[in-house]
Amino acid sequence: MSEKASYSINKEEALKEACRECDIKSLINLANSDGGLLSDDIRATAWPLLLGCHDQDTQPVVDQRWTDLPVHSDEEQVQKDVDRAFVYYPSNETQSSLENNRVALLNIIVKVLRLNPMLHYFQGYHDIAQVFLLVLGEEAAFSAVSRMSLLRIRDYMLSSLSPATKHLQLIPAILRCADAELADHLSSTPPYFALSAVLTLYAHDVQKYSDIARLYDFILAHEPVYAIYLFAALIISRRPELIEIAAEDHDMLLFTLSKLPQPLDLQTLIDKCLAMVKDYPPECLPGQAWRNISSYSVLKTSRENLREQSLVEGRALFNKHSQQLAREEMTAKVVKHMRKNRRPIILSGATLLVGILSYYLRRNGTDRILWSALWRIAEVFGNR
Secondary structure, eight states: OOOOHHHHHHHHHHHHHHTTTTTTHHHHHHSSSSTTTTTTTHHHHHHHHTTTTGGGSSSOOSSSSSSGGGTTTTHHHHHHHHHTOOSSSSSSOOOHHHHHHHHHHHHHHHHHHHSEEEEEEETHHHHHHHHHHHHHHHHHHHHHHHHHIIIIIIGGSSSHHHHHHHHTTHHHHHHHHHHHHHHHHTSSGGGGGGHHHHTTTTTOOOHHHHHHOOOOOOOOSSSSSSHHHHHHHHHHHHHHHHHHTTTHHHHHHHHHSSSOOOOOOHHHHHHHHHHHHHHGGGGOTTTTTTTOOOOHHHHHHHHSSGEEEEEEEHHHHHHHHHHHHHHHHHHHHHHHHHHHHOOOOOOHHHHHHHHHHHHHHHHTTTTHHHHHHHHHHHHHTTTT
């Protein structure tokens, strides 16, 4: 027996034992190692454990069938995306099997959305859901996708992609720590090239089923911020290619960075990701990138006890984050309006201030002395 075959047999036994004992620590270590969780048979047991799935997760939150709940506003887009699902895998699927998978995928997504109507569907969400369907089957996939939605990717299901763009800003900060020269080279290229991969946890961009399944072994074993570090590891793995492109050639850099390299050396990327999280934890990243992440974000609320969190907690955090986002958006609108109408607002404010001061000074008999000086100050501010 070859050394590789012997390793696989021993690892398979270790995985089965960890699943039987619900030994999360051992499962994480095994998911990090070469080959990940090895097979879908093992994943069918291990993934729910890594996600912290509970029996109550499958129970509706209302006393009626989910099919009787109000239609979610995003269901039309869901249908369009599901019609385009299963492009790369599974291969050699019959038309009947393909249609059955699409029906099951639609049911999973619509059920999650109807039971959680505050969530906003995003294009690519179906890519994540289809991976769980293929590995776990429809019923278990619903529980897994529910926990993913509320506890791991809920930032991407808010009314705005603003939180997602803040996630992306961590990438330059990670690069600054791990490879300052490469960070300088890419400093004029905003990290929006990573949006598709990060938003869909790579499911939209990875075309090989064995790769995405193995990648999800790793992603599910860790908190959500690891997926961000993983993209930074991808960038560093392409260092020679990127350095050859002129820093001023933004279009070429964006094109190169937005396409994942083929084939993917997953184990090398995973090892690099683990090392960077250890050496440069998010709390220690330079600049304001981590501070700008909301305290209600999955990146921060998952730092501890992720698997013990309930869907109820996830919904509460979503609502708090949503309210915070609404306040930020309102503040931004007010600031934009004030900047646009800066002179009239300043003149009005200055006039009001002068009026109040004038009344006060008149009462004290000193208005004639200071009136001229105050009016000059108001004119100066109004001309800015």
